[in-house]
Every structure is written in C-alpha cells, then in structure tokens.
Amino acid sequence: MVGDCVRGETVKAVWDMFSGRELRAFKKDITMSLTAIMSHMHTITQPFIGRPQGTRNFYDGPIAGYFGPFTGPDPEAEFDEWCLSQLPDPEDQAKWRKKLEKDRQKRGSPRSFVLTHADLTVNNIMVAKDSTSGKYVVTGIIDWDRSGFFPDYVEYAVLNKILFYDKAWLKILKSAV
Numbered sequence: 001m002v003g004d005c006v007r008g009e010t011v012k013a014v015w016d017m018f019s020g021r022e023l024r025a026f027k028k029d030i031t032m033s034l035t036a037i038m039s040h041m042h043t044i045t046q047p048f049i050g051r052p053q054g055t056r057n058f059y060d061g062p063i064a065g066y067f068g069p070f071t072g073p074d075p076e077a078e079f080d081e082w083c084l085s086q087l088p089d090p091e092d093q094a095k096w097r098k099k100l101e102k103d104r105q106k107r108g109s110p111r112s113f114v115l116t117h118a119d120l121t122v123n124n125i126m127v128a129k130d131s132t133s134g135k136y137v138v139t140g141i142i143d144w145d146r147s148g149f150f151p152d153y154v155e156y157a158v159l160n161k162i163l164f165y166d167k168a169w170l171k172i173l174k175s176a177v
Contacts, residue, residue, distance in 0.1 A: 006140030008128035029136040034176040045112035051148040113149035
C-alpha cells in the first residue's frame with residue numbers, strides 16, 4: 001500500500017468552480033489526461049483475474065462483499081458469468097451474454113487482464129492546473145480498494161453501474177476508457 005499525498009484537488013471540487021466555456025475546456029483537458037492514464041493502465045497486465053488478497057465486489061455499495069477466485073479452465077468465462085449474475089434483469093443478462101460471446105469469438109485468444117481501478121468517481125481523481133500549458137491534468141487517482149486485474153471492459157461496465165446518476169462525468173469516462 002502506498003500512502004503518498006497527491007497534489008491537486010478532486011475533479012468534483014474543481015468542476016463545481018466552472019460553468020460555460022471554462023467547464024467545457026476543463027472537461028476536454030481532463031478527458032485527454034485521463035485517456036492517456038487509462039491507456040497506460042491497460043498495458044499493465046497479469047495472467048489471472050482479481051488481486052492477490054480478497055477481491056472486493058465493485059458492484060456492491062460502500063460495504064462490499066468479496067468474489068472470486070476464478071480458477072477454472074476458462075477463468076474469463078467464469079468471471080463473465082459472475083458479472084452477468086449481478087444484473088437483476090434476465091433480459092439484460094441475455095443481451096450482455098450474447099455481446100460477450102461475440103467479442104470473445106472475434107478476439108480469439110484469451111485476453112490478458114488489465115489494471116483496473118473500478119471506482120473512478122469525481123472524488124477519486126485528483127487534478128491540478130499545469131503551470132506550463134495552463135491546462136488541467138490528472139495528478140493522481142486515489143482510493144484503490146476495489147482495484148485489480150480484470151478484462152478490459154470491466155472499467156466501463158462498473159462505471160455504468162456506479163455512475164448512472166452522473167451523466168456528464170460518465171460521458172467523460174466513457175471516452176477515456
């Protein structure tokens with residue numbers, strides 16, 4: 001565990017200071033910075049799903065249970081089935097099952113599992129204005145207790161579940177991940 005102090009303020013604190021053109025510029029800056037970070041995170045991989053210690057259920061609220069390990073012959077399919085079981089609507093389960101199967105067929109070989117934060121809310125991303133460019137940049141991402149190594153689609157799936165109420169932030173994250 002790393003306990004460093006991260007320079008800057010949360011996205012929420014800065015976002016609330018702007019409106020109009022300034023807010024649009026801030027959103028553009030953060031999208032670019034976050035896209036670069038997420039792209040780098042996806043280069044950090046491991047061959048198994050989860051994390052060395054218990055893996056918190058990122059679909060739960062603040063008091064999360066644990067899930068995994070996925071150790072069968074096809075851990076990705078096992079994980080996908082677990083994720084689908086978190087959806088309350090059987091029609092949604094069927095729709096996503098079909099989409100995942102199609103993706104797996106198109107891709108072919110098993111994917112590697114990428115570093116995933118799984119809680120990219122406006123309170124967990126720190127930003128500051130760059131003194132050279134004058135643009136806002138992400139200075140750090142905090143609160144990694146739900147993180148682990150998962151299929152690359154997980155960050156997006158979790159965002160849709162936990163950020164359904166914050167459409168503007170969700171739009172930025174969808175373009176970044």
